[in-house]
Structure formats: C-alpha cells, structure tokens
Amino acid sequence: MRVLIVCDMEGITGISVWEQVNGGAPLYEEGRRLYTADVNAVVRGCKRAGAQQVTVIDWHGAGGFYSFKSLIPEKLERGARYVLGAPYLRYVEPLEQGCDAALFVGFHAMAGTPDGVLSHTVSAEQWVSAELNGQPAGEIALVAALCGTWNVPVVFVSGDEAACREARAVLGESLHTAAVKKGLGRFAAVHLAPEDAHTLLEETACAALTSGTLPEPLCPSPVTLRVHLHTPEAVQSYVGKVGVEIEDSRTVAALGTTFWELWERFARR
Numbered sequence: 001m002r003v004l005i006v007c008d009m010e011g012i013t014g015i016s017v018w019e020q021v022n023g024g025a026p027l028y029e030e031g032r033r034l035y036t037a038d039v040n041a042v043v044r045g046c047k048r049a050g051a052q053q054v055t056v057i058d059w060h061g062a063g064g065f066y067s068f069k070s071l072i073p074e075k076l077e078r079g080a081r082y083v084l085g086a087p088y089l090r091y092v093e094p095l096e097q098g099c100d101a102a103l104f105v106g107f108h109a110m111a112g113t114p115d116g117v118l119s120h121t122v123s124a125e126q127w128v129s130a131e132l133n134g135q136p137a138g139e140i141a142l143v144a145a146l147c148g149t150w151n152v153p154v155v156f157v158s159g160d161e162a163a164c165r166e167a168r169a170v171l172g173e174s175l176h177t178a179a180v181k182k183g184l185g186r187f188a189a190v191h192l193a194p195e196d197a198h199t200l201l202e203e204t205a206c207a208a209l210t211s212g213t214l215p216e217p218l219c220p221s222p223v224t225l226r227v228h229l230h231t232p233e234a235v236q237s238y239v240g241k242v243g244v245e246i247e248d249s250r251t252v253a254a255l256g257t258t259f260w261e262l263w264e265r266f267a268r269r
Helices: 028-048 093-097 139-149 161-171 194-210 232-238 259-267
Strands: 002-007 053-058 081-083 101-107 127-132 154-160 176-183 189-191 223-229 244-248 251-256
Touching: 002 028, 002 093, 028 053, 028 101, 028 154, 028 194, 093 139, 101 139, 101 161, 101 194, 127 139, 139 154, 139 161, 139 259, 154 161, 154 194, 161 176, 176 194, 223 232, 223 259, 232 244, 232 251, 251 259
Parallel strands: 002 053, 002 101, 053 081, 101 154, 154 176
Antiparallel strands: 127 223, 176 189, 223 251, 244 251
C-alpha cells in the first residue's frame, strides 16, 4: 500500500494565531514543533495500517524561504519520505507513480467560515473565495480534486471541527476525520492536549486505511475554478496566462479537462 500525506499548518493541535504559522514570527518555532508532532502521529498510523510507502508533502506557505519547509527534519518519524520546498499543488510525482490513498493533516476551513480557526482559501491576502464547478471550495476540495486527477481517494482529514465538517460535506460521510480542536472564532479554540490529539490522529489514520470502505475520489471533468480576489491589483498577476479568463476587476477563472490541467494554467508563471 502506497499513501500520500499532504500537510498544512493552520489545522494543527495547539495552533490558533498567525504568529504560530508565519515564518520568522515570534511563535513560529512553537508552531513547527506542534506541526511536526501531529504529522508524525499520522505517519505512525499509516505504518500501523501496513503502508509500505509513505510520502509526506509539506504544503504550508509560511512565507519567504520558510514556505513549504516548516516541518523540523531532525524530529520527523522514521519510515517515510518527506518533500520539503515543493511549491503549492505542484509536486505530483507520488500521484503519477501510483497511490492508493491520500491523507490530509492540519487542514483548515475555507475563507469566511465563522468557527474556522485561521480560515482562508489559498491566500488570505489575495483570495476572497473560490468556486469549483460553481460550488464554494476551500483548500480541502482543491487538494482533493488534484488527487482525483489520478483517481486517488482522500480517506482522512484532520483539523478543527469546521474543517472536518467541510471535508465530510465535500468527500462524503465515509471519510475518516480527526478534530483536534473546536474553533471559538478565527483566532481562538478549545484544543485537545497534544498527547491526546496524537493518539486520536494515529488511531484514526490507521482506521481510515484498514476500514475497507474508501470514499470516492473527487475527480470532476470538465472542471472550472473561479477565484474572487480582494483587489483589482491582485488580478494583474493573472493577465496573459493562457487559459485564464479575467471576468471582471476582481474575478478570474479557468477551465480544464482535469483539475491538474486547470491548476497548471493558474500556477504557471
């Protein structure tokens, strides 16, 4: 069994504020330790379930040269491969080579979710909201659609209660979720103790891979992504990108046969 673990930071145990997830901020090193510990727990769960190959991708954009490199290398669990520094939604080799399941660790709810801790979609500074085939979409749906390009099901999501609720709405009730905190707004939460959270994460990840019931992959085709931006200036970075349409002063959209084809248009510089 080959599994892919995709990681973000805002949905990690003990994290409530930007200062814990932004590179170089006063609490960033604390956030990195919490992040690494949650990810390690899920890796252990995958190994318990019998996974022979575990690939972990850090896709947390911490800013600057910290982006996609927030995991602490010397603290990482043995028995997995760790991808550090690959730009957001751009490293797909494990999917191309064949993957049985994907697990999402530390994910957060989409922008505008009242009880979503640090809720946003892709860029808190630039993106107001996004729609996938006309439906509101956060990062859970976007990354799931990327996995679905290669027919890989998402079997596990961890984060706060709002993220888990959103994930089940997108991927179905057979999805295994692990809520490590409950949002009290965007910058406060009721957290599990880290050791309790790690037990929950390990056991739920193991169960997700051994239950015998997998959610269907999210693979819409064709697929349209529409993004509403904060300012007209933000639209300028999309001008001239082949396949990306400027719909109005703050909205851009692209169409693809698969999500990967679509995202290639959005992400290409």
